[in-house]
Amino acid sequence: MSNNDYIQSLHERIEKNNPNQSEFIQAVTEILENVSDELLENEEYQRYRIFERLTEPDRIVRFKVEWLDDNGEAQLNRGWRVQQSNLIGPYKGGLRFHPTVSESVIKFLAFEQCFKNALTGLPLGGGKGGADFDPRGRSDHEIMSFCQAFMTELYRHVGPNTDVPAGDINVGAREIGFLYGQYRKIKNEFAGVLTGKAVGMGGALARTEATGYGVIYFLEHVLAEQSQQLDGKRIAISGAGNVALNAAQKAIEKGATVISLSNSRGLLCKEQGFVKSDIDWLIKYDNVKDNTLQEFAETKDGQWSSDKKPWQLRCDIAIPCATQNELDGQDAKALLENGCQVVICGANMPCTSDALALLNSSNDCIYVPGKASNAGGVAVSGLEMSQNAQFERFSFEFVDQKLQDIMKHIHDQCVECGQTDEKQTDYVKGANVAGFHILAKAMLAQGV
Numbered sequence: 051m052s053n054n055d056y057i058q059s060l061h062e063r064i065e066k067n068n069p070n071q072s073e074f075i076q077a078v079t080e081i082l083e084n085v086s087d088e089l090l091e092n093e094e095y096q097r098y099r100i101f102e103r104l105t106e107p108d109r110i111v112r113f114k115v116e117w118l119d120d121n122g123e124a125q126l127n128r129g130w131r132v133q134q135s136n137l138i139g140p141y142k143g144g145l146r147f148h149p150t151v152s153e154s155v156i157k158f159l160a161f162e163q164c165f166k167n168a169l170t171g172l173p174l175g176g177g178k179g180g181a182d183f184d185p186r187g188r189s190d191h192e193i194m195s196f197c198q199a200f201m202t203e204l205y206r207h208v209g210p211n212t213d214v215p216a217g218d219i220n221v222g223a224r225e226i227g228f229l230y231g232q233y234r235k236i237k238n239e240f241a242g243v244l245t246g247k248a249v250g251m252g253g254a255l256a257r258t259e260a261t262g263y264g265v266i267y268f269l270e271h272v273l274a275e276q277s278q279q280l281d282g283k284r285i286a287i288s289g290a291g292n293v294a295l296n297a298a299q300k301a302i303e304k305g306a307t308v309i310s311l312s313n314s315r316g317l318l319c320k321e322q323g324f325v326k327s328d329i330d331w332l333i334k335y336d337n338v339k340d341n342t343l344q345e346f347a348e349t350k351d352g353q354w355s356s357d358k359k360p361w362q363l364r365c366d367i368a369i370p371c372a373t374q375n376e377l378d379g380q381d382a383k384a385l386l387e388n389g390c391q392v393v394i395c396g397a398n399m400p401c402t403s404d405a406l407a408l409l410n411s412s413n414d415c416i417y418v419p420g421k422a423s424n425a426g427g428v429a430v431s432g433l434e435m436s437q438n439a440q441f442e443r444f445s446f447e448f449v450d451q452k453l454q455d456i457m458k459h460i461h462d463q464c465v466e467c468g469q470t471d472e473k474q475t476d477y478v479k480g481a482n483v484a485g486f487h488i489l490a491k492a493m494l495a496q497g498v
């Protein structure tokens with residue numbers, strides 16, 4: 051088979067085996083494009099079918115979640131846990147509760163997670179889970195009932211050395227608490243089976259902040275490569291959840307001007323830049339108010355625009371922190387026309403394929419994929435696991451320093467594996483190739 055035919059056969063296999071799973075196919079295609087050379091140059095990778103085996107999840111668990119709402123009516127949802135690969139550590143990755151959750155979404159997240167976790171240098175395999183449950187408008191009691199029902203099935207598939215879920219969209223400290231409480235009751239044991247727990251029950255200090263802070267630490271390295279710094283840069287951020295708000299807070303602390311936040315209903319802009327107390331307020335009322343951003347504009351400061359995204363704003367740096375495919379080709383074009391120099395992802399796969407192609411081929415803009423830049427969250431989850439295993443508690447400063455070291459380590463790997471002919475760094479290629487080497491080597495070493 052010619053080289054072209056071989057790579058083409060891998061594309062066809064993915065399409066054929068995963069019909070109607072556009073997000074999963076998108077994530078796999080991006081990585082395949084970057085690792086084609088390694089596959090062609092390494093006969094062992096082909097003989098042992100490394101790519102095919104990495105793309106096939108070890109197991110997919112789909113389950114029924116039935117629970118009672120506040121009116122005493124039965125509700126029914128679907129839950130998933132995709133255990134993609136435990137080649138280099140227990141399956142590890144978050145849980146997402148959102149009506150758009152599907153098998154394709156969880157599979158793409160689990161696949162990406164394997165590469166991300168490998169880049170951290172910690173012994174973490176890859177997995178992801180969630181449910182098509184919409185928490186919007188639900189009471190605390192309903193959220194608790196749902197979480198308990200979800201864990202009543204999930205508990206049999208997880209364990210501190212088997213699979214360790216954490217939070218993702220709409221799964222924060224409150225949900226992790228309810229999930230953990232149910233696991234503890236069923237199993238009658240304290241075990242580090244979830245991360246993102248409250249600090250008083252084994253959670254790591256700085257886990258809440260870690261993903262957003264990690265993005266900014268990574269960004270500083272990207273800018274340093276260009277002999278630039280964060281101080282004075284205008285940053286547009288999308289999202290207004292855990293990742294967005296903590297990235298904003300760290301960026302402000304480092305002297306940047308953060309001009310936007312957003313949610314699925316619209317955009318909040320503050321032209322002169324948010325200040326620390328603004329972000330403190332938004333963190334405090336996240337989850338409490340129906341639309342925190344709109345309320346901020348109405349009662350405090352800034353402009354609210356319904357149904358708008360931040361990508362038309364003039365900015366030096368864009369940080370998408372909401373969800374997959376939130377930034378499309380038109381948005382990418384607008385960012386480039388307005389002089390955006392760096393797009394660095396807080397969210398997982400926030401750019402459509404069109405947007406990625408435009409941004410990553412531009413000589414004027416650097417694009418950093420989430421599997422590199424948002425790995426700080428899972429890295430600190432890894433520290434939480436090690437803290438739990440030792441019955442220890444690490445200080446905020448210790449964890450934050452480790453996080454900074456890990457983000458630098460990931461950046462260094464991207465630079466090493468992502469060199470282009472023009473002696474620049476292609477961060478997409480760097481992250482994909484570096485992660486692939488780690489997983490491929492482990493797969494070869496462990497035999498078939």
Ligand SMILES: NC(=O)C1=CN([C@@H]2O[C@H](COP(=O)(O)OP(=O)(O)OC[C@H]3O[C@@H](n4cnc5c(N)ncnc54)[C@H](O)[C@@H]3O)[C@@H](O)[C@H]2O)C=CC1
Nearest residue numbers: 218219220261289290291292293313314372373397398427
């Ligand atoms: N929480 C974590 O540690 C990590 C999260 N991520 C990724 O970061 C992203 C955000 O996650 P979190 O902040 O944890 O979730 P979150 O639930 O705290 O916040 C999500 C935010 O995105 C907004 N949003 C959702 N869909 C949207 C849409 N279509 N358009 C605009 N805004 C939308 C929501 O309104 C909310 O403000 C996700 O892609 C997640 O997979 C990645 C690594 C780690």
Ligand SMILES: O=C(O)CCC(=O)C(=O)O
Nearest residue numbers: 142143144216427428431
């Ligand atoms: O902390 C974790 O285990 C998971 C974080 C996560 O879901 C992600 O990196 O996308």
